Amino acid sequence: MTLYNDSETHRQKHADHKYIMTLGSHCSLQVLKGAKDEGFQTLLICEEKRVSLYKRFKFIDKLIVINNFKEILNHDFQKNLIDLYNPVMIPHGTLISSLSVDDIEKIKIPIFGNKWILRWESDRVLKQRLMIESSIGTPKQISSKNDIDGLCIVKLNGAAGGKGYFLVSDKKGFEAQSQKLIESNVIVSEDQLFIQKYANGVPVYLQFFYSPIENELELLGIDRRYETDIDALGRIPAGFQISSNFEPSYTVVGNIPIVLRESLLPEVYSMGEKFVDAAGRLVPPGMPGPFCIEGVYDNSANFIAFEFSARIVAGTNLYVSGSPYSDLIYDVPMSMGRRIALEIKKAINLSKLGLVLT
Numbered sequence: 001m002t003l004y005n006d007s008e009t010h011r012q013k014h015a016d017h018k019y020i021m022t023l024g025s026h027c028s029l030q031v032l033k034g035a036k037d038e039g040f041q042t043l044l045i046c047e048e049k050r051v052s053l054y055k056r057f058k059f060i061d062k063l064i065v066i067n068n069f070k071e072i073l074n075h076d077f078q079k080n081l082i083d084l085y086n087p088v089m090i091p092h093g094t095l096i097s098s099l100s101v102d103d104i105e106k107i108k109i110p111i112f113g114n115k116w117i118l119r120w121e122s123d124r125v126l127k128q129r130l131m132i133e134s135s136i137g138t139p140k141q142i143s144s145k146n147d148i149d150g151l152c153i154v155k156l157n158g159a160a161g162g163k164g165y166f167l168v169s170d171k172k173g174f175e176a177q178s179q180k181l182i183e184s185n186v187i188v189s190e191d192q193l194f195i196q197k198y199a200n201g202v203p204v205y206l207q208f209f210y211s212p213i214e215n216e217l218e219l220l221g222i223d224r225r226y227e228t229d230i231d232a233l234g235r236i237p238a239g240f241q242i243s244s245n246f247e248p249s250y251t252v253v254g255n256i257p258i259v260l261r262e263s264l265l266p267e268v269y270s271m272g273e274k275f276v277d278a279a280g281r282l283v284p285p286g287m288p289g290p291f292c293i294e295g296v297y298d299n300s301a302n303f304i305a306f307e308f309s310a311r312i313v314a315g316t317n318l319y320v321s322g323s324p325y326s327d328l329i330y331d332v333p334m335s336m337g338r339r340i341a342l343e344i345k346k347a348i349n350l351s352k353l354g355l356v357l358t
């Protein structure tokens with residue numbers, strides 16, 4: 001059936017998207033609340049174990065229960081969803097951590113944003129390329145454990161919310177820590193690890209939205225993550241940190257709002273614009289929709305970006321009622337979820353869905 005072989009044809013035929021859907025996790029509440037506020041119907045794909053949570057929220061119109069998110073890859077499942085609801089799917093971190101990028105690229109349900117750029121987010125080599133193409137200051141990548149000289153952070157692939165990251169300052173430490181990950185079946189070999197110079201400073205996550213319809217970049221919020229147990233370190237006196245052999249982990253449990261000094265904002269916008277331009281050159285159709293540049297400000301207030309997310313981040317959950325930045329642009333409470341829905345609405349009205357869906 002052509003519907004499933006040619007998503008462009010499908011998009012033209014069914015430009016009357018009434019449903020916005022997402023997976024029940026990460027930022028789904030905010031996304032669907034925002035969709036509802038913009039007049040869409042909402043559909044949540046929910047794993048059995050979370051039904052009792054999501055049933056509490058009246059703005060969810062349809063709740064489809066499955067055992068495992070991987071089931072959305074099933075051809076008939078997608079066909080039924082399209083036939084019944086013709087939804088637009090909003091990708092988020094749980095989609096990326098639950099499915100492989102190969103699988104995501106094969107999804108036939110129209111996805112908001114550029115689904116091809118999700119590969120660039122998940123693959124460390126591609127990610128580094130896009131960061132460098134953006135000319136945003138980034139910590140040096142260490143290509144061999146033999147070159148570790150000074151404090152480095154070692155990362156796993158994919159969006160696992162900082163889980164499994166560790167710090168090292170020499171080759172011996174790297175080998176000892178990676179051996180632990182191999183023994184606990186987290187990785188198969190050291191080659192799966194990515195070593196980056198540790199950037200000393202305070203973490204700041206810049207939440208942007210780029211509208212290809214308006215050709216406009218918006219800064220909609222700023223946050224930092226609350227990470228256990230690195231953020232617990234300061235609660236233990238230095239002597240105990242040393243005597244207990246404290247090995248910090250970076251597992252995210254929440255987010256904390258931030259407003260920046262206003263004098264830092266010109267550079268923030270400039271970084272966002274450079275990122276959008278670089279994405280347009282390397283991964284057409286570029287960076288429509290939400291994205292986040294993640295890094296630290298050092299003691300000279302220089303921003304060093306260690307990551308990006310090429311889709312909505314969970315830190316935007318802080319701003320369901322708008323943020324200090326969205327309030328400067330919009331007269332209604334504009335969450336990132338609502339901003340996405342607004343863009344879809346504009347695209348439908350102007351027959352420009354091709355600019356925002358892949």
Ligand code: AMP
Nearest residue numbers: 139153161162196197198199250306307
């Ligand atoms: P990520 O999931 O890559 O955003 O990183 C998780 C956490 O690791 C961040 O919030 C930071 O606390 C820390 N982090 C990641 N990369 C670096 C780096 N190069 N320098 C310092 N801290 C980092």
